[in-house]
Amino acid sequence: MHGTEHPLVIDGGDLSCVRLLLRLRARLGGLAPGAVVHLIATDPAAPLDLPAWCHLTGHTYLGPVAGHDRPAYGLRVSAAPAATRPESPWRPAR
Template sequence: MSSPGAFEGHPVVPSPVVLDGGDARCVLLLIQLARLVADLEAGTVVRVIATDPAAPLDRPAWCHLAGHSYLGQVPGLGRPTYALQINGQARRVDPNAPWRPGR
């Protein structure tokens, strides 16, 4: 028996979690992102919508610092969107300054 919406032999892929950062600048967006991912299960894909011109550099750098997988920019969505995947073995970051390692 398959799950509703699944094709024979193919499991349903959960929708990504979306953080719409809008025009938020790097610092605020990183704080929101760090708080969001703290409660997500390993393997969850997060899409971050961000118009900040630094976003293409900030997302992969933060993923490297925190230990999550940066999946790249998601094309064709109309607004700049970046995907990452939660790693169960990620490093803690300071929730109030997520550009710093946590304790």
């Protein structure tokens, strides 16, 4: 179980926003609702794009998190996230 005390850490490294969201979306698919994820991301757009993506999909953005050697951001997995297009994780599925 990936809760607040034992979050799943996903290292997005220096991936651009699109590739970062594709990786994140793929990893969230198998997680239980309420699981906490720390996403490590050095892309300067991550602090803007990740909250917007969480709002779009229904996941809860938890903000920046400490304890990592690079910038990291937390989110809580939604029980019923909204689907996004396979090739465009920032666009709702139709």
